[in-house]
Amino acid sequence: MVRIDASRGLKVVLQAAAVAAAYFAAGRLGLLEQVVVAGARVTPLWPPTGIAVTALLLYGLRLWPGVAAGALLVIASIGSVDAGALAITAGNTLAPVCACLALRRAGFRPELDRLRDGVALVFLGALAGMLISATVGSTTLLVGGSLTGEEFWATWSAWWVGDAMGVLVVAPVLLAAHRFRLPGAELRPRWLEPAVLLAVTVVVGYVAARSPFDLLFLVFPLIVWAALRFELAGAAPCVLAASVLTITAATEDAGPFAGQSVLHQMVTLQALNGSAALTGLLLAAIVAERQNTHRKIQQACDELTEVVSRLASGGDPRRGAAGPEHRPYGTTPRPPGAAD
Missing domain, CATH: 1.10.1760.20 (Arp2/3 complex 21 kDa subunit ARPC3)
Incomplete structure (x- = not known):
C-alpha cells in the first residue's frame, strides 16, 4: 500500500x-x-x-x-x-x-x-x-x-x-x-482534406492579416467549413492559426492594423479572435451534438428492426431465439403417436 x-x-x-x-x-x-x-x-x-x-x-x-x-x-x-x-x-x-x-x-x-x-x-x-x-x-x-x-x-x-x-x-x-488517435491505413486518405484546409487557412489568414485592405473576415468560411466537416478537431486548429497570424500582424503594426492606435488595434483584434473562436467552438459543438443524436436514433432503429424481424419469424424478442410452436388458444400439444 x-x-x-x-x-x-x-x-x-x-x-x-x-x-x-x-x-x-x-x-x-x-x-x-x-x-x-x-x-x-x-x-x-x-x-x-x-x-x-x-x-x-x-x-x-x-x-x-x-x-x-x-x-x-x-x-x-x-x-x-x-x-x-x-x-x-x-x-x-x-x-x-x-x-x-x-x-x-x-x-x-x-x-x-x-x-x-x-x-x-x-x-x-x-x-x-x-x-x-x-x-x-x-x-x-x-x-x-x-x-x-x-x-x-x-x-x-x-x-x-x-x-x-x-x-x-x-x-x-x-x-x-x-x-486524437492516429487513423488506420484505410482512413488516412480522409485526413488529406483537413490538412489541406488548415494549410489554406494559414495562407488566407496570412494574406488577410498583411493586406492593407480589411480582408480579415475571409477566414470565417474556412472555420465554418472545418467545423461542419470535422467538428472540434478541424475547427480548433484553424481558429488558433488565424488568431496567431492576426496577433502577429497587430503587434508588428502591419496590414489593416498599420497606423492605428493601440486601443483601435486591440478592439479590432479581440473582436476578430473572439468571433472566430465562438463561431468555431459553438458550431463544432452543435454538429457533434447532432451527430450523437443521429447515432442514437440509428441505434434505436436497428434494435427495433431486429425485434420486429424476430417477431415476424415467430421468435421471442426477449430471448433472441425461436420460441415454442404457435398453437391456438386453449389447445394442448398431442403426445407422440396419438391418432388423429
Whole structure:
C-alpha cells in the first residue's frame, strides 16, 4: 500500500512539473507578442490560461501547484519576485481553478460534443473565470503604484481579454488533441482534406492579416467549413492559426492594423479572435451534438428492426431465439403417436 501511494504521489509530482514547464514555455511565447496598455505589459492572447484550464479539467485540481509554479517562473523571468509577484501568481492560479470548478458544477464534458459544453466553456471557463486573474493582477499593480486610477480599467480589460482568449483559442485545441488517435491505413486518405484546409487557412489568414485592405473576415468560411466537416478537431486548429497570424500582424503594426492606435488595434483584434473562436467552438459543438443524436436514433432503429424481424419469424424478442410452436388458444400439444 505504501509503495502504491508513493507511486501515485510521484506521478502527481511529475504531472505538476510537466504543467509548470508547459505553462512557462507558453508564457514565454505569449510574451513575444506583448503590447503596452496604460503602462502595463499585456498580451492579446495568453496561452498559459488555456493550458492551465485544460490540465485541471483532464487530470484534476491536484495539479494546481504546477500552475502556480509555472506562473511564478514566468513572472521571475521578466522581473523580480516580490509581494506583488506572489499576488499576481495567486490570481493566475485561482482563475483556472475556479473556472474548472464552475465547469464541473455545470456538468461540462471535455469532449465538447454538446452545445451546452461549448457555452459553458465560453461563459464559465473563459469570460467569468478569467475575471479573477484580471482583477487581482490589475489591483496589485494599482496598489503597488505601477498604475494610476485612470489607467486601471484599460489594463484590466486588456488583461481579462488576453486571458479569456487563451481559454477560448488554446483550450479547444488541447482538448481535441487529447482525444486524437492516429487513423488506420484505410482512413488516412480522409485526413488529406483537413490538412489541406488548415494549410489554406494559414495562407488566407496570412494574406488577410498583411493586406492593407480589411480582408480579415475571409477566414470565417474556412472555420465554418472545418467545423461542419470535422467538428472540434478541424475547427480548433484553424481558429488558433488565424488568431496567431492576426496577433502577429497587430503587434508588428502591419496590414489593416498599420497606423492605428493601440486601443483601435486591440478592439479590432479581440473582436476578430473572439468571433472566430465562438463561431468555431459553438458550431463544432452543435454538429457533434447532432451527430450523437443521429447515432442514437440509428441505434434505436436497428434494435427495433431486429425485434420486429424476430417477431415476424415467430421468435421471442426477449430471448433472441425461436420460441415454442404457435398453437391456438386453449389447445394442448398431442403426445407422440396419438391418432388423429
